[in-house]
Amino acid sequence: MDRLRNLRARLLSQAAIHSDRLVNEALATADARKWHYAVLATLAEQGPGSQAQLSARTGIYRSDIVAVVNELTARGQVERAPNPDDRRQNVITLTEAGRRQLGRLDRILAGVEDDLLAPLTGPERAELTRLLTTLVDHHKGWTPGVS
Amino acid sequence: MDRLRNLRARLLSQAAIHSDRLVNEALATADARKWHYAVLATLAEQGPGSQAQLSARTGIYRSDIVAVVNELTARGQVERAPNPDDRRQNVITLTEAGRRQLGRLDRILAGVEDDLLAPLTGPERAELTRLLTTLVDHHKGWTPGVS
DNA sequence: GGCAATCGTTAGTGACACGAACAAAGCTAG
DNA sequence: CTAGCTTTGTTCGTGTCACTAACGATTGCC
Numbered sequence: 001m002d003r004l005r006n007l008r009a010r011l012l013s014q015a016a017i018h019s020d021r022l023v024n025e026a027l028a029t030a031d032a033r034k035w036h037y038a039v040l041a042t043l044a045e046q047g048p049g050s051q052a053q054l055s056a057r058t059g060i061y062r063s064d065i066v067a068v069v070n071e072l073t074a075r076g077q078v079e080r081a082p083n084p085d086d087r088r089q090n091v092i093t094l095t096e097a098g099r100r101q102l103g104r105l106d107r108i109l110a111g112v113e114d115d116l117l118a119p120l121t122g123p124e125r126a127e128l129t130r131l132l133t134t135l136v137d138h139h140k141g142w143t144p145g146v147s
Numbered sequence: 148m149d150r151l152r153n154l155r156a157r158l159l160s161q162a163a164i165h166s167d168r169l170v171n172e173a174l175a176t177a178d179a180r181k182w183h184y185a186v187l188a189t190l191a192e193q194g195p196g197s198q199a200q201l202s203a204r205t206g207i208y209r210s211d212i213v214a215v216v217n218e219l220t221a222r223g224q225v226e227r228a229p230n231p232d233d234r235r236q237n238v239i240t241l242t243e244a245g246r247r248q249l250g251r252l253d254r255i256l257a258g259v260e261d262d263l264l265a266p267l268t269g270p271e272r273a274e275l276t277r278l279l280t281t282l283v284d285h286h287k288g289w290t291p292g293v294s
Numbered sequence: 295g296g297c298a299a300t301c302g303t304t305a306g307t308g309a310c311a312c313g314a315a316c317a318a319a320g321c322t323a324g
Numbered sequence: 325c326t327a328g329c330t331t332t333g334t335t336c337g338t339g340t341c342a343c344t345a346a347c348g349a350t351t352g353c354c
Contacts, residue, residue, distance in 0.1 A: 008272070011276065014279075020160060045149065050332075061310090064310075086319080088331065088333070119282065128275075136161045210303075211343090213303060234349080235351070236301060
């Protein structure tokens, strides 16, 4: 009995739903969504890149990257310029405003994580991180469109 | 650096996405979705109930329960009858076909969980279950519509 | 007997994951 | 050099899901 409560797939879903709600509510106060953070953080850490690279690094679909970059350019947080070396590509660059926004989002998300992980001790948080990382890495081989 | 990989909120999302995809693909082979399983399992364990009760027990919105029950009745897996004691309510009952379907789905999901948790040892799986349960329970107080 | 709460239901929103197809550009093999 | 394959950005569309708002019918409470 109580299969629902013990199904790991369901536990994962439920936890992710709560987590996503917290994250989205918090980011909304800074006029951002999770994708915005993902792109800004990736640009800050890995430097400028094409949209295809951003897609690979963030896990956002290449069809959805377009809108995200549009929104970020509209907010002046990134710049989109054609790549002279390969005219198929765009080069996306973080602006100063983007860097400031990333700082804000970092602080917001730190608060959310505290909230989210409140019932767990320090070692438990570390263990959860480790287990989840193992899971995510294990299923990494999957690529959309490549059945 | 590598904030994305260390954000628990993001790890949770990513793991849930992989998990949900596996679950949905597997359930689709039996003409079912995760909601179907949630309702069937709840009925089997807690007995017949109103749609409001099902909503509370499964976490499905009461506005979405309608469609799920419609689909399950169309497949002959549950029955919807008005409750004579309270004519606002319907009583949803599991049929024999529903019980058989639940058995099928149970086997399918067991396979999925094996797949999903493949990289984890037995104790690790137990620990993950415990941590996730703690998280989910902690944020249980939240009710939609009640800000 | 009137009011608030409950229940099922419909309709709609917005975010997401994902697919199909296309034009432009680049790469590779003959 | 040319024909063919691949990559890139982009548009449009699909299905699922969480969630809100509103409504008629019913019921419980005072």
